[in-house]
Amino acid sequence: MSEIIKSHSERTLDEWLYYLESIHPSEIDMGLERIAVVAKRLAIDLSFAQVVTVAGTNGKGTTCAFIENALLMEQRSVAVYSSPHITEFNERLRINQKDVADQPLVRAFEQIEQARAEISLTYYEYTTLAALLVLMSVKPEFIILEVGLGGRLDATNIIDANIAVITTIDLDHQAFLGNTREAIGAEKAGILRPQQPAVIGDKQPPASVLSYGEQLSANLYCRGRQFTIEPQQDGNRWRWQSEQVIYELLPRPHIPQDNVATALMVLKLLAIELSNQQVITLIEQTKVAGRTEILVDGCQVMLDVGHNPLAARYLADQVKEVSAKQVHAVVGMLSDKDIVNTIKPLIPYIDHWYLCSLDVARGANAAQLREVFTEQDAKNLLSFDNVSEGYKMAKAHAGKQDLILVFGSFVTVAQVKSLYN
Template sequence: MKETVQSHSSRNLDEWLSYLESIHSTEIDMGLERISKVAENLAIEFEFTQVITVAGTNGKGTTCAFLENAILAEDRSVAVYSSPHIEKFNERLRINKQDVDDKAFILAFENIEQSRGDISLTYYEYTTLAALLIIMVEKPDFAILEVGLGGRLDATNIIDADIAVITTVDLDHQAFLGDNRESIGFEKAGIMRAGQRVVIGDKHPPQSVLAHAKQLNTQVYIRGVDFNVDLNELAHGWGWQSHNYTFNRLPQPFIPRDNIATAIMVLELLGINVDETKLVSLIISTKVAGRTELIAGHCKIMLDVGHNPLAARYLVEQIPLLSATKVHAVVAMLADKDIFNTLNPLLAAVDCWYMASLDIPRGANAEQLKSHISNSTNQILTFDNVIDAYKMALSQAKESDLILVFGSFFTVAQVKGFLN
């Protein structure tokens, strides 16, 4: 990575991250006033690149990954900023699919520390600014920014995007975004700008999203209106159509088809080559860690960071495709999630539950999780931690069974760490 300032700090990356966790009073403190002031001090600007900002309840990470792969296939450079990470902080920023190294982050952190004065920043604001500084140094052709929470008040929204993307709108983070799809949609629509190109991948977008797009006179491309997915010939794959393109025999993907459909519309707007042969290659090669990720073991094992009702409903659709004799679910979640409506769609699909406590400030304990599926007649075991739950599932699962690990990025991270 290129360097902007000479490092004089004795802190390594882990020490910096511990420091960032300590300098603001709350973990989530939404608003753009603080970060905008520091960004101005740092002279952050993104005129050198095409920016795609991706918001949505689910599907952001996989949409970003598909766009990233498509851009790289055209020999163009691309940065992707996303959060949270699963195993290693450096995952949060990729340049041409390579995680940024510690040194680049440390240099950026030093620069921010020199510029913020007495302005207090959250961990996420600080790391977002660091990512933006590194992207400014690298100057890729495209910069893909995944919104962390909501959109309107998310730190990534200090950058004006060339294309705004909203993947899905559903219930999650209600304490911050509202308790209904219209309120949540309004927050996500906040990434839009006047006259901007906007892609909406939700099959039934809230009126708040459509109204905001109309108010800003955006060039809006809506699923079901401007692009469509054809599922009538599933035996031969699936199809995608826009006003300009028709693809009839696309293969079954490793990531949600709906997110690929949204990404293809973005690629068309960017002028990226979207011929069918290249699309097929991209679809069969795009896999994302922690998103219906299959790993080798003595039985089928799937890891998924899904943590809300929409993600649970998607998992219910995926489980039958694996033809497992029994399904063993290892789950740990944050206490502020909609636990009941996340677990209950899976009751009919799961044979054995392994409920684990998450030993973090926002973590739910195993007994809390169990209380939300008290109407289940299947086996429910509780554990003090994720690894003990996973080990028990391994000991009970037969070769033809499936172990599903889900509920949080933290849950998947602990199992991946154990496997490594």
């Protein structure tokens, strides 16, 4: 019996995911009309929990993780829904920091398949509904929803959040969100709700975000106004301050400092009262897979899913601060990303490049990556048919005091991580 024609109750999680990839003509088909109808049929309702929805160009995953860790420190139950995953699909929904098991997802898929009837859902819409059904069964006190793309038309936006969060706004996914920060900001502001709190972590948010918040009479908590950060001890430590709370002498985080600052404002609005020492502990302990993640395998290896110019600029700052004799960069990207302006910020800090083709839908090939480099830059370029080959060559060339940087896509990082599983 083929996987496709098995009855719904006989399918494994992998078979369901294969099936979901086949039932809608587009990988991305933005809009809430389809999913809203099916959600109503399923009686989706998360009113039992405090819901935080997190949008932004970068920093969503790390902001979610910091909030999650703080809630767990306070012995509160919390679930996080995010996408995409790096290695296993189950990573997309974690409950009290444990990835969801296969069976609850399979049961949810069976319910959705029956409820959707004539309605075609994308893979992402289908899997978002599955996560919401699982959460209705588990009923955690807090639910953190990471927006997949944009905000206004993202599947997560069928839920009215108690707190909306926008981390950063920059150019990415322009084909879907627009070609300016103002246009992209307007899409991300779509997660705001009337009279509800919204935390804006971007240091210079587009006017479109602020004006929409004002139209809704949303309670805006903006970086630089309602909460601030400033360096202490010659930049070795830092202070976070809101109108009522000050945290001082905070250490340098493993995740971007800006996202810690945003998360602390969210925790304040959730009435989570943390001591100064608790915040220090959280900062020291919060690490996120695939975000400047460090492995040691003969030499240091840094894994980062960064795939747009803003992420690359942050990554360049991180590489500058690593004490390495030479830096080897293994990069693979999707063709619809801004390849030129993602690679360029890193060129001054990389000694050897390993350009890898991605054999996935929308994957760029090594020749497209090579076009970024001038003749002068191109002296230390090697091209590979896949990430595994490129990474193995980097490992062969790197000395013990060198750094290997792997970046450009979730797919790129996943393929390297699979070599260690």
